[in-house]
Amino acid sequence: MxxxxxxxxxxxxxxxxxxxxxxxxxxxxxxxxxxxxxxxxxxxxxxxxxxxxxxxxxxxxxxxxxxxxxxxxxxxxxxxxxxxxxxxxxxxxxxxxxxYNTPIKEKNVVLPNRADSLRKAHHQLESAKEVLIVGGGIVGVELAAEIIDFYPQKHLTLVHSKACLMERCDSQIQNYVENYFEKKGVTILYNQRLETKLGKFLLSSGEEVKTDLCFFCIGxxxxxxxxxxxxxxxxxxxxxxxxxxxxxxxxxxxxxxxxxxxxxxxxxxxxxxxxxxxxxxxxxxxxxQKQKLESYHTFPKVMVISLGRFRAVLTYKQFVLTGFLPALMKWFVEWKTMMRYR
CATH class of the missing domain: 3.50.50.60 (FAD/NAD(P)-binding domain)
Incomplete structure (x- = not known):
């Protein structure tokens, strides 16, 4: 065999x-x-x-x-x-x-690689008043939305190196997410990069960002x-x-x-x-079996971007759907997938 x-x-x-x-x-x-x-x-x-x-x-x-x-x-x-x-x-x-990886090794920096590492950071998040997320791609956006949904009293700052969030997404999606964050009181800093110096988090503009906990969603x-x-x-x-x-x-x-x-x-x-x-x-x-091999071809994918528990954005080609229904669909995909392995 x-x-x-x-x-x-x-x-x-x-x-x-x-x-x-x-x-x-x-x-x-x-x-x-x-x-x-x-x-x-x-x-x-x-x-x-x-x-x-x-x-x-x-x-x-x-x-x-x-x-x-x-x-x-x-x-x-x-x-x-x-x-x-x-x-x-x-x-x-x-x-x-x-x-994900980062050269920054501060104790209050978390990388979203596995559920276990995020679970261990839960108590840090609970006690944090100021939360910083570096990276405005899909992972950074979803993480910010999870935190602000469960902890609306926390002040959350999102730093992104580009001029808009999720730059590979449709502008309709970008605007929807940005408006959602604005209503939730999230501070978004565009066209900025972050580095640490003597334990301080510094923007490329030279300004310091005060934070109790930082999530790196880049690299x-x-x-x-x-x-x-x-x-x-x-x-x-x-x-x-x-x-x-x-x-x-x-x-x-x-x-x-x-x-x-x-x-x-x-x-x-x-x-x-x-x-x-x-x-x-x-x-x-x-x-x-000495048969012809098949080539892999890329294909359009349905993508659902979560914005907390009860809201999401679904996109497929030029079609965009927002609100509760996409959130329900993402939950169903998770449930259906896990049932295959149980």
């Missing part, structure tokens, strides 16, 4: 493991022992109990997959290494995702460090992994790179990762 190794248990890795576990000998390597619905993690900063709704142990849905909790330290064209443990493979799926990077040793030529200038249309690593047809870390030109979303995973699954089966 062919050996399949999957690095990463997010949307792509979990999907691949579920699809292949009854066909091949599958090993899933993950730094955590659970699947997490990442679009829902921001709610945990204001409601820690929400974490139980968006996490499920890998053992609950992967009954025949070998699960290995740990961090991959290296991989070659034949083997994956977790510390000193060597795991040989016939096919490898690298689905290690992406993360997202693909987790591609594993490629630097043996596959550095497969990285582009943005440190993304270069793949063929079939999602295979350039020059290595038995290695698939799926999700946030590859160079597919599209908005990196959970639904995109799952669609890529399905194409990769099809292609590994096609390789075994």
């Amino acid at each position: 062919k050996k399949i190794v999957i690095i990463g248990g997010g949307f792509a890795g979990a999907h691949i493991a579920r699809r292949l576990q009854n066909i091949y000998h599958v090993t899933l390597i993950d730094t955590k022992d659970y699947f997490e619905f990442t679009p829902g993690i921001l709610r945990t900063i204001v409601s820690p109990k929400h974490m139980k709704k968006i996490q499920v142990l890998h053992t609950h849905y992967l009954h025949t997959t070998k699960l290995l909790r740990g961090e991959v330290t290296e991989f070659t064209a034949q083997d994956v290494f977790v510390g000193k443990k060597k795991i040989p493979y016939d096919y490898l799926f690298v689905c290690s995702g992406s993360r 997202i990077s693909p987790n591609t460090e594993l490629f630097r040793k043996h596959f550095s030529s497969c990285l582009n200038e943005r440190k993304q992994v270069i793949v063929d249309e079939t999602l295979q690593l350039k020059g290595y047809p038995h290695i698939f790179v799926v999700g946030d870390l590859n160079d597919v030109a599209e908005e990196k979303t959970a639904q995109g990762a799952e669609k890529q995973a399905e194409i990769a699954v099809h292609n590994v089966l096609a390789l075994e």
Whole structure:
């Protein structure tokens, strides 16, 4: 039986493991022992109990997959290494995702990488009077909306380096969100960057921003460090992994790179990762059966941007819907997704 190794248990890795576990000998390597619905993690900063709704142990849905909790330290064209443990493979799926990072290491700075880190910051948020969010993309906007929805008495400042929020979105969406924040008393500082000096948060204008707690929602990077040793030529200038249309690593047809870390030109979303995973699954089966491989093509995606519990913005191509109905739809997608893993 062919050996399949999957690095990463997010949307792509979990999907691949579920699809292949009854066909091949599958090993899933993950730094955590659970699947997490990442679009829902921001709610945990204001409601820690929400974490139980968006996490499920890998053992609950992967009954025949070998699960290995740990961090991959290296991989070659034949083997994956977790510390000193060597795991040989016939096919490898690298689905290690992406993360936020920042050179700022102050104790009151939080990165929205996982629900667990946000949950731990809940008590800091409860006691904070002044809250600062750096980054006015979708994550920064959703996080700001969660906080101001649960804690309307807090003063929230949003710093963004561009002239408008969520610059890749339609102007109708931008205006709706900006008007919503204005009504909620959120201070938005445009065309500004942030740095720290002697423990102070300073704007590029030189002005100091007073805050009790800061969330950094910028600087997202693909987790591609594993490629630097043996596959550095497969990285582009943005440190993304270069793949063929079939999602295979350039020059290595038995290695698939799926999700946030590859160079597919599209908005990196959970639904995109799952669609890529399905194409990769099809292609590994096609390789075994000596059939034609399928190319991955980007597609228009429905996007729902949450503005707290009861309001959201839905966009699809040129269509925009705002209010309670999109919020209800996002909740339904979360519930439906988690039911597949329970």
